[in-house]
């Protein structure tokens with residue numbers, strides 16, 4: 001499948017996440033060094049970079065789960081540091097997250113997992129909660145009987161789908177995915193990518209996706225940003241990445257795995 005929806009650099013598109021001069025550190029180590037990044041409404045942004053460079057840290061900083069040292073983060077045009085608790089909860093309802101690790105609560109069924117955000121943010125009857133959860137479960141391509149299963153009874157692919165259903169629980173506008181296809185076999189990963197692309201189109205989502213998966217980058221991402229040494233070292237559509245002369249970006253997009261991914265689509 002060739003990517004047919006890569007666009008040029010977005011011009012006047014609305015920025016839904018704006019990060020400026022972001023510094024995040026742990027002890028002596030500065031992980032983000034004056035990082036700038038924009039995410040545009042309706043795009044699927046692929047976020048790449050070497051392991052341990054801070055892709056998850058950036059995601060968690062945007063979500064307000066890791067404190068920053070300096071800089072600003074705006075989501076939907078609002079500085080997340082300056083929000084009242086109420087407005088902050090308002091923003092939290094407009095995003096959904098699929099974390100890299102520990103996606104589901106192991107003691108809860110899939111249905112109960114999907115309902116966790118609903119119970120936290122919405123006041124709905126149990127019956128409505130059940131109906132909504134089933135809708136989300138169906139939306140991610142799980143069979144209804146998955147609803148009553150525990151995470152330990154699911155395959156890796158089903159766990160990812162159930163986690164996605166939970167991320168979609170509150171009908172978010174932004175979806176954060178941290179390495180959603182890692183651990184899946186290539187076919188499972190390809191199917192998951194297709195699901196993301198379909199959901200993005202039908203629900204009009206903005207997707208921020210941390211990934212190592214070159215297939216995902218080729219097939220579903222409109223734009224890619226690469227992290228290196230605490231900053232964005234290259235960004236743009238795939239052709240821009242392929243033309244980058246940054247050494248890491250070059251070896252990543254032109255290396256052996258990249259050639260295999262490209263060969264598979266010709």
Ligand SMILES: Nc1ncnc2c1ncn2[C@@H]1O[C@H](COP(=O)(O)OP(=O)(O)O)[C@@H](O)[C@H]1O
Pocket residue numbers: 026031049050051052053054055056057058
């Ligand atoms: N809560 C934390 N406390 C201390 N160091 C952390 C914490 N979270 C992440 N780090 C460090 O920050 C760096 C970036 O981590 P991470 O964002 O997980 O990398 P990746 O790009 O692989 O997602 C790593 O060196 C990691 O050890």
Ligand SMILES: [Mg+2]
Pocket residue numbers: 055056057100178
């Ligand atoms: Mg990570």
